[in-house]
Amino acid sequence: xxxxxxxxxxxxxxxxxxxxxxxxxxxxxxxxxxxxxxxxxxxxxxxxxxxxxxxxxxxxxxxxxxxxxxxxxxxxxxxxxxxxxxxxxxxxxxxxxxxxxxxxxxxxxxxxxxxxxxxxxxxxxxxxxxxxxxxxxxxxxxxxxxxxxxxxxxxxxxxxxxxxxxxxxxxxxxxxxxxxxxxxxxxxxxxxxxxxxxxxxxxxxxxxxxxxxxxxxxxxxxxxxxxxxxxxxxxxxxxxxxxxxxxxxxxxxxxxxxxxxxxxxxxxxxxxxxxxxxxxxxxxxxxxxxxxxxxxxxxxxxxxxxxxxxxxxxxxxxxxxxxxxxxxxxxxxxxxxxxxxxxxxxxxxxxxxxxxxxxxxxxxxxxxxxxxxxxxxxxxxxxxxxxxxxxxxxxxxxxxxxxxxxxxxxxxxxxxxxxxxxxxxxxxxxxxxxxxxxxxxxxxxxxxxxxxxxxxxxxxxxxxxxxxxxxxxxxxxxxxxxxxxx
Amino acid sequence: xxxxxxxxxxxxxxxxxxxxxxxxxxxxxxxxxxxxxxxxxxxxxxxxxxxxxxxxxxxxxxxxxxxxxxxxxxxxxxxxxxxxxxxxxxxxxxxxxxxxxxxxxxxxxxxxxxxxxxxxxxxxxxxxxxxxxxxxxxxxxxxxxxxxxxxxxxxxxxxxxxxxxxxxxxxxxxxxxxxxxxxxxxxxxxxxxxxxxxxxxxxxxxxxxxxxxxxxxxxxxxxxxxxxxxxxxxxxxxxxxxxxxxxxx
Numbered sequence: 001x002x003x004x005x006x007x008x009x010x011x012x013x014x015x016x017x018x019x020x021x022x023x024x025x026x027x028x029x030x031x032x033x034x035x036x037x038x039x040x041x042x043x044x045x046x047x048x049x050x051x052x053x054x055x056x057x058x059x060x061x062x063x064x065x066x067x068x069x070x071x072x073x074x075x076x077x078x079x080x081x082x083x084x085x086x087x088x089x090x091x092x093x094x095x096x097x098x099x100x101x102x103x104x105x106x107x108x109x110x111x112x113x114x115x116x117x118x119x120x121x122x123x124x125x126x127x128x129x130x131x132x133x134x135x136x137x138x139x140x141x142x143x144x145x146x147x148x149x150x151x152x153x154x155x156x157x158x159x160x161x162x163x164x165x166x167x168x169x170x171x172x173x174x175x176x177x178x179x180x181x182x183x184x185x186x187x188x189x190x191x192x193x194x195x196x197x198x199x200x201x202x203x204x205x206x207x208x209x210x211x212x213x214x215x216x217x218x219x220x221x222x223x224x225x226x227x228x229x230x231x232x233x234x235x236x237x238x239x240x241x242x243x244x245x246x247x248x249x250x251x252x253x254x255x256x257x258x259x260x261x262x263x264x265x266x267x268x269x270x271x272x273x274x275x276x277x278x279x280x281x282x283x284x285x286x287x288x289x290x291x292x293x294x295x296x297x298x299x300x301x302x303x304x305x306x307x308x309x310x311x312x313x314x315x316x317x318x319x320x321x322x323x324x325x326x327x328x329x330x331x332x333x334x335x336x337x338x339x340x341x342x343x344x345x346x347x348x349x350x351x352x353x354x355x356x357x358x359x360x361x362x363x364x365x366x367x368x369x370x371x372x373x374x375x376x377x378x379x380x381x382x383x384x385x386x387x388x389x390x391x392x393x394x395x396x397x398x399x400x401x402x403x404x405x406x407x408x409x410x411x412x413x414x415x416x417x418x419x420x421x422x423x424x425x426x427x428x429x430x431x432x433x434x435x436x437x438x439x440x441x442x443x444x445x446x447x448x449x450x451x452x453x454x455x456x457x458x459x460x461x462x463x464x465x466x467x468x469x470x471x472x473x474x475x476x477x478x479x480x481x482x483x484x485x486x
Numbered sequence: 487x488x489x490x491x492x493x494x495x496x497x498x499x500x501x502x503x504x505x506x507x508x509x510x511x512x513x514x515x516x517x518x519x520x521x522x523x524x525x526x527x528x529x530x531x532x533x534x535x536x537x538x539x540x541x542x543x544x545x546x547x548x549x550x551x552x553x554x555x556x557x558x559x560x561x562x563x564x565x566x567x568x569x570x571x572x573x574x575x576x577x578x579x580x581x582x583x584x585x586x587x588x589x590x591x592x593x594x595x596x597x598x599x600x601x602x603x604x605x606x607x608x609x610x611x612x613x614x615x616x617x618x619x620x621x622x623x624x625x626x627x628x629x630x631x632x633x634x635x636x637x638x639x640x641x642x643x644x645x646x647x648x649x650x651x652x653x654x655x656x657x658x659x660x661x662x663x664x665x666x667x668x669x670x671x672x673x674x675x676x677x678x679x680x681x682x683x684x685x686x687x688x689x690x691x692x693x694x695x696x697x698x699x700x701x702x703x704x705x706x707x708x709x710x711x712x713x714x715x716x717x718x719x720x721x722x723x724x725x726x727x728x729x730x731x732x733x734x735x
Contacts, residue, residue, distance in 0.1 A: 035680075042681035059522040066518045074511045076500040089665070095492040147687060148678040164678060171680050191679040195687055202688065207597060223663045233635065233674040233689025240631045241597060251495065256515055258663035262654045263522065265669075269617075276540065277617035277671035280689060282631075285665040290594075291630045292666075302495045310502035 009158040009339040012130070013358050016342020018365035023340035032168055036160070036337040039167035043328050046274025054270065063263045065383035068319035071254055072309060078221040078254045079300065085224025089286025091296045099129035102301050106131065106213065106246055107138055109297055113244050115140060115211040121228065121235045122146035123215025124162050124322055125248050125301060127344040128357070143205050145234035147198050154181040160338030162345065163272045163324040168337055202234065212238035212293070216249035217321070218264060222257040225285040226298070229268060229278045239282050245293040251300050252318040264321060267381035271323040304357040313392045317352050319382040326376035326386060332369055341366060348376035352389040360396055367393035411456040430475065437469045444468035526616070526651025530701060533615050533651045538697065540618025544672025545685055546693040553700050560584055560607065563641050563694055569604035573633055577626020582607060582643070592633055600632055605639035612656050613649040619671045620644065620695070621656055623664045631668060640690040646701045
């Protein structure tokens with residue numbers, strides 16, 4: 001593989017390298033590791049402090065989890081209710097079974113508007129359906145408006161986190177990108193100055209581009225309203241100034257009532273950014289005469305969600321409110337960053353969501369990208385038992401592999417079958433231990449550790465050392481001790 | 487609209503979950519656990535103190551005033567801002583439009599006119615002390631959404647009686663779900679570059695909150711504190727005793 005290829009980040013699970021290979025990109029780059037660790041440490045410290053001050057945190061989690069489970073159990077009814085109320089308020093609801101349909105629905109809507117430019121609020125769902133490259137190919141200029149998204153778009157970088165997508169880029173890299181793409185030669189790397197540059201760069205676009213695309217944090221079935229939480233005000237700009245607004249949302253985003261926001265909003269900002277509340281939350285209902293866009297479309301996206309819904313253990317994946325607390329808490333994500341996951345959804349939630357969205361046909365390495373420590377479950381504001389889903393998916397991946405005939409000759413599977421044979425009788429086990437000692441002796445260094453093994457054994461030793469076999473096994477010591485006692 | 491996709495998605499969803507009768511859904515919804523804190527336990531004094539503290543943590547500026555001193559306080563804030571051109575929602579009480587400034591009242595202002603303004607003055611629907619949040623429902627005194635978005639400086643007039651302690655208390659105060667709402671917790675901010683909090687990206691960079699003590703708790707103390715300050719900042723003493731504050735409900 002050429003060096004260019006190995007440095008290219010691929011976030012399409014169909015083409016991305018398996019996790020252990022993707023992880024090397026960051027593991028071999030000290031600057032990237034430093035950037036990721038710094039960002040994660042800052043968020044985690046703030047989050048822990050603000051969660052600790054909330055004496056009813058566990059009760060809020062329980063309530064949020066129950067609301068989300070209730071919605072999923074009755075999703076059809078709540079979707080229809082949302083559609084009905086949103087339509088009554090002047091919105092137009094579209095349904096998209098998969099990514100391709102969502103892309104073409106959105107393109108058609110933009111063509112109806114004769115739009116050749118569009119401003120965008122950060123939305124993970126649009127990244128999931130790879131909307132930007134599709135629109136660009138079809139002659140529509142897309143302007144991301146979230147600061148992190150601008151950094152990524154102008155720098156031709158890929159997102160590595162779902163809340164702070166550019167956390168792997170440091171200030172001097174941002175300075176370089178902005179100086180080059182905005183033509184600002186004298187820009188310093190002061191975050192305030194960089195932020196001001198972004199403000200200036202976007203202001204005219206907000207005021208002149210009449211079409212916007214955004215996502216949704218919640219769709220409220222009771223009223224047909226949509227809620228969007230954000231920090232910068234770019235969301236409010238996109239939701240308020242354009243003539244036409246297109247909201248793309250996964251079908252799982254519904255909540256029953258307006259009042260359920262009292263639970264979600266208390267959990268979301270604290271979990272996501274370690275703030276008591278995000279600076280801006282916007283809520284609107286259809287089209288409001290004299291205020292905001294006078295054409296409003298909602299595109300409801302399935303794209304694999306309904307099949308996740310059908311699987312009892314896996315359904316909880318859809319409770320997710322995309323706060324990213326799980327990736328901030330994850331010891332694996334902390335080391336590898338987001339790109340290793342080869343998906344726009346990284347971290348523990350990505351490790352369970354991505355292979356399921358891919359119908360278990362791609363990203364099969366992701367359920368193994370975890371130590372199963374459970375930190376993700378502990379911080380999850382809607383109590384998704386991620387380790388449970390990881391284990392379920394692991395067993396599915398193993399079963400898939402077992403079904404493949406070629407696996408009979410795979411050294412790992414062959415080895416495991418032999419191990420199964422040896423370990424099922426004490427005599428065979430002791431004989432194998434004797435032979436193993438001779439074999440291991442060849443690889444054991446002076447310090448008593450095995451640092452590298454050939455063949456399939458390398459899978460173990462490429463990331464960790466193995467203690468050499470001891471001169472005396474426990475059962476030998478036990479037998480000797482009994483002999484002495486007699 | 488592609489009706490076949492609609493049908494296909496709904497069929498897939500319903501076959502995944504089974505279908506429950508609406509009455510049954512309402513019943514299970516009503517039985518969901520809600521053991522979190524709904525009603526705060528603070529005294530009014532502590533609650534207002536918390537609101538102020540949280541707003542200040544967001545770098546919002548908070549000034550307290552007695553109702554009789556409201557107009558003086560508004561004038562002092564406008565004066566201190568160094569700005570001249572302000573937009574005002576159509577339903578803002580007329581006496582809040584302090585003379586001596588260039589007021590653009592929103593009777594259908596264009597985006598360009600709003601963009602050209604330096605600041606905005608509005609009322610609010612509610613303040614939530616727990617998170618230092620101001621809830622706008624965009625009533626005539628709170629204005630269209632764009633009014634509190636484009637100008638760089640926002641003076642928000644919040645009555646003490648509008649301040650609740652917890653977020654659920656705000657939801658209980660809504661007579662019905664609002665069709666439009668904006669919750670503001672401090673000025674526009676980002677932490678996208680190395681997690682350094684930067685104030686002011688696209689929304690107003692300066693949020694000023696004028697807390698009007700209409701509950702009587704602090705009247706005396708505030709009045710004494712403000713009298714000297716307002717005398718310094720303005721020379722007006724011919725103010726009406728109790729300027730009208732709007733009632734959004």
